[in-house]
Amino acid sequence: MTTTSTDTENIIAAExxxxxxxxxxxxxxxxxxTILDISDPDFMATANERYKALREKGRVSKVKFSAGQxxxxxxxxxxxxxxxxxxVTHFDxxxxxxxxxxxxxxxAAALTPEQREKMAEGLTPEQREKMAxxxxxxxxxxxxxxxxxxxxxxRIRKLVQPTFTGRGMEAMRESIQETVDRLxxxxxxxxxxxxxxxxxxxxxxxxxFALPFPVTVISDMLGIPREDRDQIRGWTENLLRVDRVRxxxxxxxxxxxxxDFTAYLKELFERKRQNPRDDMISRMVQAEExxxxxxxxxxxxxxxxxxxxxxxxxxxxxxxxxxxxxxxPEQLASxxxxxxxAKNVVEETLRYWGPVxxxxxxxxxxxxxxxxxxxxxxxQVTVSLASANRDPDRFANPEAFDITRxxxxxxxxxxxxxxxxxxxxxxxxxxxxxFETLIRRYPELRLAxxxxxxxxxxxxxRGFKQVPLLF
Ligand code: HEM
Numbered sequence: 001m002t003t004t005s006t007d008t009e010n011i012i013a014a015e016x017x018x019x020x021x022x023x024x025x026x027x028x029x030x031x032x033x034t035i036l037d038i039s040d041p042d043f044m045a046t047a048n049e050r051y052k053a054l055r056e057k058g059r060v061s062k063v064k065f066s067a068g069q070x071x072x073x074x075x076x077x078x079x080x081x082x083x084x085x086x087x088v089t090h091f092d093x094x095x096x097x098x099x100x101x102x103x104x105x106x107x108a109a110a111l112t113p114e115q116r117e118k119m120a121e122g123l124t125p126e127q128r129e130k131m132a133x134x135x136x137x138x139x140x141x142x143x144x145x146x147x148x149x150x151x152x153x154x155r156i157r158k159l160v161q162p163t164f165t166g167r168g169m170e171a172m173r174e175s176i177q178e179t180v181d182r183l184x185x186x187x188x189x190x191x192x193x194x195x196x197x198x199x200x201x202x203x204x205x206x207x208x209f210a211l212p213f214p215v216t217v218i219s220d221m222l223g224i225p226r227e228d229r230d231q232i233r234g235w236t237e238n239l240l241r242v243d244r245v246r247x248x249x250x251x252x253x254x255x256x257x258x259x260d261f262t263a264y265l266k267e268l269f270e271r272k273r274q275n276p277r278d279d280m281i282s283r284m285v286q287a288e289e290x291x292x293x294x295x296x297x298x299x300x301x302x303x304x305x306x307x308x309x310x311x312x313x314x315x316x317x318x319x320x321x322x323x324x325x326x327x328x329p330e331q332l333a334s335x336x337x338x339x340x341x342a343k344n345v346v347e348e349t350l351r352y353w354g355p356v357x358x359x360x361x362x363x364x365x366x367x368x369x370x371x372x373x374x375x376x377x378x379x380q381v382t383v384s385l386a387s388a389n390r391d392p393d394r395f396a397n398p399e400a401f402d403i404t405r406x407x408x409x410x411x412x413x414x415x416x417x418x419x420x421x422x423x424x425x426x427x428x429x430x431x432x433x434x435f436e437t438l439i440r441r442y443p444e445l446r447l448a449x450x451x452x453x454x455x456x457x458x459x460x461x462r463g464f465k466q467v468p469l470l471f
Contacts, residue, residue, distance in 0.1 A: 032062070033062050033063070033064050033084060034054065034061055034062065034063045034064070034087070035063075035064055035065075035066055036050070036063055036064070036065050036066065037065075037066040037067075038065060038066065038067050038458070038459075038460045039066065039067050039458065041455075041458060043456075043458070043460075044357075044456035044457075044458075044462055045456055047357060047386065047462075048386065048387075048390060048399075051089055051384055051386055051387035051390070052387070052390065054087060054089050054384075054387065055089040055090060055387050055391065059088070059089070059090050059093050059371035059372055059373070060086050060087065060088055060089075060093070060370060060371045060372065060373040061086075061087045061089065062084050062085075062086060062087070063084065063085055063086075063087035063382065064083070064084050064085070065085070065360075065460075083380070084380075085360060085379075085380045085381065085382040086370055086373060086375055086379065086380070086381045086382070087358075087382050087384060088370065088371055088381060088382070088383045088384065089384050089387040089388070089391075090371065090387075090388065090391055090393070091388040091389075091391035091393060091394035091412070092393075092394075093370070093371035093383075094383045094384065094385065094387075094388035094412055094416075095388070095412060095416050096371070097362065097370060097371070097381060097383050098359075098362075098383060098412070098415055098416035098417040098419075098420075099416060099417045100417075101418075102364065102365050102366055102368055103362040103363060103364060103365065103381065104149050104362075104363045104365050105146065105147055105148070105149060105361045105362065105363070105419065106147060106148055106149045106363075107147065107361070107363065109149065139297065139301075140262070140297055140300040140301040140304055141258075141301070141304055141308075143297070143298070143301050144301045144302065144304065144305040144308075145157055145160070145301075145302065145305060145419070145422070146305065146309070146361070146419065147361065150418070153418065153419075154418075155293060155294075156294065156298055156302065157418070157422070159283075159284065159287050159293065159294055160280075160284070160302055160422060161422065162283070163221065163280045163283065164422050164423060164424075164425055164426065165425070166425050168425075169425040169426050169429055170429070172217070172220065172221060172426070172429065173429055173433065175217075175220050176217055176429055176430055176433050177433050177437070179213060179216045179217060179220075180209075180213065180433050180434055180437045181437065183208065183209050183212060183213060184209065184437065184438075184441060186208070187201075187203045187208045187209060187471075188201065190208070191203065191471075198444075198471075199444040199470070199471075200470060201470065201471050202448060202468065202469070202470060202471075203468075203469045203470075203471055204466055204467065204468055204469070205318070205319060205322055205467035205468075205469050206315060206319050206464065206465075206466055206467050207466070209318070209434075210314075210315040210316075210318040210319050210434075210467075211315055213314070213315070213318065213430065213434065214310055214311050214314035214315060214430060215233070215236055215307070215311060216229075217314075217426070217430060218306050218307055218310050218311065219232070219236075221279065221280055221306070221426070222279060222280045222281050222303060222306060223272065223277055223278075223279025223280060223281045223282055224268070224281075225268075228264075228268075231264070232261070232264065234257070235257055235258075235260060235261035235264065236261075236307050236311075238254055238257035238258065238261070239257075239258065239261065239304060239307055239308065240307065240308070240311060240312065241254060262300060265300060265303055266296065266300075268281065269281065269285050269296065269299065272285050273285050273286075273289060280306075281299070281303065284299045284302065285299065306423070309421075309422075309423060310423045310426065310427070312355070312459075312461055312463065313355040313356065313423075313427065313461065314355075314427055314430050314431075315463060316355035316461055316462060316463030316464075317346070317349060317350065317355055317427060317430070317431050318430070318431065318434045318435075319463055319464050319467050320349055320352075320353040320354075320355065320462065320463060320464070321345055321346065321349035321353075321431060321434075321435055322435070322438065322467060322469070323353075323447070323454055323464060323467055324348075324349055324352060324353060324401050325345065325403075325435070325439075326445065326446055326447050326469075327447070327451050328401050331401060331402070331403050332439075334403060334404060335403060335435070335439055336439060336443075339436055339439060339440060341403050341404070342431075342432045342435045342436035342439070343428075343432050344403050344404065344405070344408055344409075345403050345431070345432075345435045346427075346428050346431035346432055346435065347405075347408035347409040347411065348401060348402060348403045348405055348408040349431070350389075350408075350411050350413035350414070351389045351390075351395070351405075351408050351411035351413060352389070352390075352401045353462055354385060354386060354389060354411065354413030354462065355413070355461050355462050355463060356385055356386075356413065356415075356461060356462070357384065357385060357386040357460065357461075357462050358382050358383060358384045358385060358386065358387075358460075359382065359383050359385065359415060360380065360382040361380075362380065362381045362382070362383065363378060363379070363380055363381075364376065364377055364378065364379045364380075364381065365377065385411075385412050385413055385415070386462070388411075388412050389411045389412060389413060394410070395407065395410075414427075441471075442471040444470070444471065445469060445470070445471050446469070446470050446471075447467075447468065447469060447470075448468035448469055448470045449468050454466075454467060454468075
């Protein structure tokens with residue numbers, strides 16, 4: 001995988017783009033390779049059964065991800081990332097792996113010389129040159145918190161962390177509520193213009209609500225001036241497209257978009273240096289000025305990461321939670337009876353249908369043992385958060401969606417250890433406000449299509465394609 005495609009919202013899920021291995025997804029017998037084919041339209045719908053089978057088979061399975069690509073060059077370049085990975089499925093082992101500091105997340109640094117050699121093998125000089133050019137353009141994406149090790153990781157995380165304290169985030173609750181209400185007002189207005197009446201109004205939850213919601217919240221948190229929002233909308237969409245872009249022409253236009261966004265941000269940093277406010281960008285540029293501990297490129301990387309890591313994940317938390325509630329009427333009734341349960345709806349949604357099924361970026365820095373399996377230096381381990389969250393040794397009756405579950409918040413949907421999700425307090429508040437408000441405002445909220453027509457998207461973040469509602 002190239003830096004282009006790695007360092008996007010999807011990298012938090014896994015380095016899971018594989019080569020063109022068109023093998024049906026089945027559980028292989030002991031010691032054989034299991035193919036997880038993410039391009040299979042049924043992958044997400046059947047993934048939990050497959051994780052269960054792997055969990056029952058043993059603590060670690062050898063897995064190879066496939067994304068069904070065909071492009072030869074891409075296969076060459078992604079060869080390293082599509083090699084076998086050790087797939088960890090049990091709750092305790094997942095936690096232990098994520099806490100183990102013998103793993104690196106810095107792919108370039110973790111490669112052995114032989115692996116580096118192997119990766120470059122077969123590339124023409126033109127291909128190498130193109131890769132180098134792309135790497136230059138995408139460096140702020142490839143050097144984000146998610147893909148750097150201590151001490152750089154520790155230094156940058158320490159500077160960004162204060163923004164995300166529970167208290168700091170609680171202060172955002174009011175503006176989050178305003179954003180939720182504004183988007184729902186807009187959906188009501190559009191329905192009224194179509195002549196629809198309360199109870200029978202239509203809304204596509206993702207497009208009209210869940211998608212624009214986190215972009216606005218992140219922009220507020222960063223301190224992007226309101227009057228610039230229309231201007232940056234195209235750029236943030238472009239940023240989110242980076243990973244999906246495959247063909248050359250688009251790639252050029254995406255790169256041009258990134259350059260424009262970068263130029264805008266650098267100019268905004270200057271404005272914030274002159275006139276700091278109480279926002280995240282001001283705090284970062286201040287740290288850059290005062291102690292010389294943060295470089296401008298690192299600030300850029302962090303801003304990009306906020307949109308990449310905080311956007312689609314939150315969209316899916318909202319979408320997955322609403323579908324889970326509307327397809328479990330007894331749970332919906334409990335929430336209506338006690339809106340205070342909205343907090344636990346967030347936790348149970350994250351456990352049951354968390355947006356990130358697995359994390360793939362863990363490279364062994366040394367020869368070691370993982371959950372009883374020997375692995376070599378440079379081997380890649382993938383932890384399945386989704387499997388851990390349904391491990392019957394950790395959660396009673398794990399296949400049930402139960403918003404009154406007392407230990408729902410023990411899930412690992414935000415990861416663990418030094419890379420544990422920085423935005424978790426924000427995501428939790430966003431989810432709570434969204435669920436509580438939707439239920440309060442719309443007593444007749446229901447799906448506008450049969451449950452089996454609500455499809456998972458073919459991405460390896462867990463989320464639906466569309467969520468049509470009546471409200
Ligand atoms: C439901 C929503 C979310 C989920 C499920 C989620 C999940 C995760 C996971 C699993 C990781 C760990 C990745 C790893 O260990 O390699 C992570 C890291 C991260 N997340 Fe989230 N995330 C969510 C929302 C957010 C939001 C709203 C933000 C910020 C606006 C955010 C920012 C980050 C950052 C900066 C990291 C990297 C931390 C580090 O490497 O030190 N996330 N997230």
